[in-house]
Amino acid sequence: MPDPNVEMIRYLDADGTPVQDLPDFARQRDTLVDLYAAMVRTRAFDAKAVALQRTGRLGTYGSSLGQEAIGIGVASVMLAEDVFIPSFREHGAQMMRGVSMEELFLYWGGDERGNDFAAPLARRDFPVCVPVGSQFPQAAGVALALVQKGARGVAVAVAGDGATSKGDFYEAMNMVGVWQLPAVFVINNNQWAISLRRQDQTAAETLAQKSVAAGIPGVVVDGNDVIAVRQVTAQALSRARAGPGGTLIECVTYRLGDHTTSDDASRYREDEEVSPHWRQEPVLRLRNHLVAAHGWSKDEEEALLRESNDSVDKAAEVYLATQPDRPRAMFEHMFAQMPTELAQQAGDVADD
Amino acid sequence: MTEMTMIEAIRTALARAMDDDPDVILMGEDVGINGGVFRATDGLIQRFGASRVRDTPLSETAIAGVAVGAAVQGLRPVAEIQFMGFLYPAIDQLANHAARFRNRTRGRLTCPMVLRAPYGGGIGAPEHHSESMEAMLAHIPGLRVVSPSSPAKAYGLLLAAIRDPDPVVFLEPKRLYRAGSETVTDDGAALPLDTAFRLREGADLTIVGWGAMLSEVNEAADQLAGEGISAEVIDLATLKPYDRAMVRASVEKTGRCVIVHEAPLTAGFGAEIAADLAEHSLTSLLAPVHRVTGYDTVMPYPRLEAHYMPSTERILKAARAVMEFQ
Numbered sequence: 001m002p003d004p005n006v007e008m009i010r011y012l013d014a015d016g017t018p019v020q021d022l023p024d025f026a027r028q029r030d031t032l033v034d035l036y037a038a039m040v041r042t043r044a045f046d047a048k049a050v051a052l053q054r055t056g057r058l059g060t061y062g063s064s065l066g067q068e069a070i071g072i073g074v075a076s077v078m079l080a081e082d083v084f085i086p087s088f089r090e091h092g093a094q095m096m097r098g099v100s101m102e103e104l105f106l107y108w109g110g111d112e113r114g115n116d117f118a119a120p121l122a123r124r125d126f127p128v129c130v131p132v133g134s135q136f137p138q139a140a141g142v143a144l145a146l147v148q149k150g151a152r153g154v155a156v157a158v159a160g161d162g163a164t165s166k167g168d169f170y171e172a173m174n175m176v177g178v179w180q181l182p183a184v185f186v187i188n189n190n191q192w193a194i195s196l197r198r199q200d201q202t203a204a205e206t207l208a209q210k211s212v213a214a215g216i217p218g219v220v221v222d223g224n225d226v227i228a229v230r231q232v233t234a235q236a237l238s239r240a241r242a243g244p245g246g247t248l249i250e251c252v253t254y255r256l257g258d259h260t261t262s263d264d265a266s267r268y269r270e271d272e273e274v275s276p277h278w279r280q281e282p283v284l285r286l287r288n289h290l291v292a293a294h295g296w297s298k299d300e301e302e303a304l305l306r307e308s309n310d311s312v313d314k315a316a317e318v319y320l321a322t323q324p325d326r327p328r329a330m331f332e333h334m335f336a337q338m339p340t341e342l343a344q345q346a347g348d349v350a351d352d
Numbered sequence: 353m354t355e356m357t358m359i360e361a362i363r364t365a366l367a368r369a370m371d372d373d374p375d376v377i378l379m380g381e382d383v384g385i386n387g388g389v390f391r392a393t394d395g396l397i398q399r400f401g402a403s404r405v406r407d408t409p410l411s412e413t414a415i416a417g418v419a420v421g422a423a424v425q426g427l428r429p430v431a432e433i434q435f436m437g438f439l440y441p442a443i444d445q446l447a448n449h450a451a452r453f454r455n456r457t458r459g460r461l462t463c464p465m466v467l468r469a470p471y472g473g474g475i476g477a478p479e480h481h482s483e484s485m486e487a488m489l490a491h492i493p494g495l496r497v498v499s500p501s502s503p504a505k506a507y508g509l510l511l512a513a514i515r516d517p518d519p520v521v522f523l524e525p526k527r528l529y530r531a532g533s534e535t536v537t538d539d540g541a542a543l544p545l546d547t548a549f550r551l552r553e554g555a556d557l558t559i560v561g562w563g564a565m566l567s568e569v570n571e572a573a574d575q576l577a578g579e580g581i582s583a584e585v586i587d588l589a590t591l592k593p594y595d596r597a598m599v600r601a602s603v604e605k606t607g608r609c610v611i612v613h614e615a616p617l618t619a620g621f622g623a624e625i626a627a628d629l630a631e632h633s634l635t636s637l638l639a640p641v642h643r644v645t646g647y648d649t650v651m652p653y654p655r656l657e658a659h660y661m662p663s664t665e666r667i668l669k670a671a672r673a674v675m676e677f678q
């Protein structure tokens with residue numbers, strides 16, 4: 001594994017030009033188109049979600065604008081036996097795991113049913129984790145369960161740069177190291193934790209470096225290069241599957257938008273600071289590569305955009321037409337058997 | 353004298369405390385340049401500098417623990433936990449340390465810190481952003497737990513909390529942050545801690561509440577007045593230690609009591625009040641004490657939130673039940 005202090009793994013530069021030999025999968029047009037389509041769809045989903053929130057039809061929402069390559073790269077190499085344990089910003093990865101857009105809209109619209117993933121692939125995946133960083137110890141526990149049960153799956157958790165300041169993160173990595181657990185911890189380093197800059201989050205030179213103390217490998221990867229994210233994740237997953245344990249992957253990217261729809265980033269950063277990062281963003285990068293290396297055409301591009309927007313619009317319509325759950329549902333999922341006293345309380349509430 | 357919202361009153365109190373005492377420092381996530389996610393600290397970093405208004409890394413354990421250490425060594429830290437739902441890791445520092453320093457050193461070391469946190473539902477916030485877990489904190493011996501119900505209360509009680517020689521958890525009902533304004537005089541006058549406020553005199557029943565629920569309580573009291581029922585309304589303000597004398601005296605006068613809180617029913621703070629009345633005021637009671645509370649459920653996501661929040665109607669129903677009790 002490369003030195004987490006110095007090297008950042010990258011295959012495509014900002015213009016989409018390869019800077020080293022591409023891995024096999026990245027020479028296949030179809031594979032690249034699939035990755036590209038997933039990122040485009042994620043961007044369309046984000047745009048719709050923000051628009052719905054702005055018109056009062058969705059709750060607070062955190063867009064993954066500019067960070068699509070991370071979730072897509074990671075989820076694209078996960079297998080059915082793996083378990084995904086995401087932060088609140090990995091909509092693209094969740095969709096790749098089979099979570100439907102309707103479910104995502106429901107969740108972000110304030111409806112618990114959005115967490116009841118129907119897709120077999122996502123059936124054992126965790127819902128998003130809102131308390132930052134608290135998913136890492138759980139991921140270690142997931143990995144433990146997989147090992148004890150003789151499964152070959154890997155626990156894959158994603159969180160932000162801010163999450164690396166939590167004790168949860170260190171404690172979990174330490175456990176993964178000691179017990180050699182099959183867990184991959186992915187950091188979406190988008191350079192911001194709301195208004196806090198990455199350099200004010202930690203004095204460590206890289207976030208990947210934090211793995212050193214836990215005795216597990218750490219890798220820094222260009223998080224705007226979906227090929228690099230996928231390749232590094234694939235290596236970490238096979239390492240975990242083969243036995244020697246976990247890996248920390250720092251994906252370096254940039255949060256192009258506000259933290260969430262409740263945030264106003266202009267309070268703490270200038271547009272001039274953001275604009276250079278638009279040149280680095282992952283969707284454009286892969287499109288440039290597809291055009292140059294695989295003759296991706298204007299027609300194909302337009303068809304993809306149309307298709308993505310249509311599927312997002314359809315999902316939004318289904319979501320908007322979904323009536324809120326029955327109020328009593330809030331009581332019905334507290335315990336396997338509803339205790340008598342809870343049933344009495346439920347009697348207070350209308351059942352429709 | 354200025355009209356202020358609660359968030360403005362909090363900001364004004366913080367600034368006043370920092371002006372008065374150079375040992376007062378602020379810390380928390382996004383409290384600096386961003387002014388806090390609710391803007392409670394807006395403009396304070398510009399005014400008092402980055403050494404007194406500190407943006408912290410994302411680490412609630414460290415926010416609380418650093419506040420403990422700094423307080424024990426003579427600073428007056430006012431630390432912010434961005435939402436109460438993220439306060440749980442800080443409970444280790446509060447329960448095992450902040451609340452015990454004075455006792456375990458027999459007064460040699462003390463911990464005059466304030467931990468502020470927005471709490472409560474009703475604004476359609478995402479999950480983990482709407483809970484009311486004040487009873488957990490009130491259960492910790494050695495902590496003061498305070499929750500204001502209006503801008504003026506927020507101003508005066510926060511100043512009192514900061515000046516208090518012991519640790520105070522200051523829970524801000526975020527539903528009220530911008531819900532209305534009132535006249536607040538920035539005169540540096542603190543309100544007393546450990547003292548409840550009688551918001552309305554009444555003869556027939558006592559309604560006890562705190563924080564945001566006082567809106568519904570006052571609404572209910574208005575409607576009851578229209579029905580010829582005179583309700584006395586008590587704003588507890590400090591939950592720990594609470595003004596038992598005022599609540600007992602009121603209930604001994606009216607003979608009836610309804611307690612209202614947003615937090616779940618079981619082992620909620622209302623249980624403490626009801627038990628105290630059972631022990632001390634039983635012979636004055638003309639009806640059983642009623643509680644109107646949240647349910648013993650996980651706080652529902654926004655689409656069902658309104659069904660969880662105690663409504664004016666539920667308070668009225670309880671009030672009529674105690675009035676009709678034979």
Ligand SMILES: Cc1ncc(C[n+]2csc(CCOP(=O)(O)OP(=O)(O)O)c2C)c(N)n1
Pocket residue numbers: 089130131132133159160161162163164188190192193194255259381410412434438
């Ligand atoms: C434990 C905890 N503290 C505070 C918050 C409030 N909050 C939500 S997101 C966030 C910043 C997260 O930054 P980062 O980990 O970098 O993830 P990003 O949002 O940038 O994807 C904060 C402080 C929270 N959700 N959980």
Ligand SMILES: [Mg+2]
Pocket residue numbers: 160161162188189190191192193194
């Ligand atoms: Mg971040």
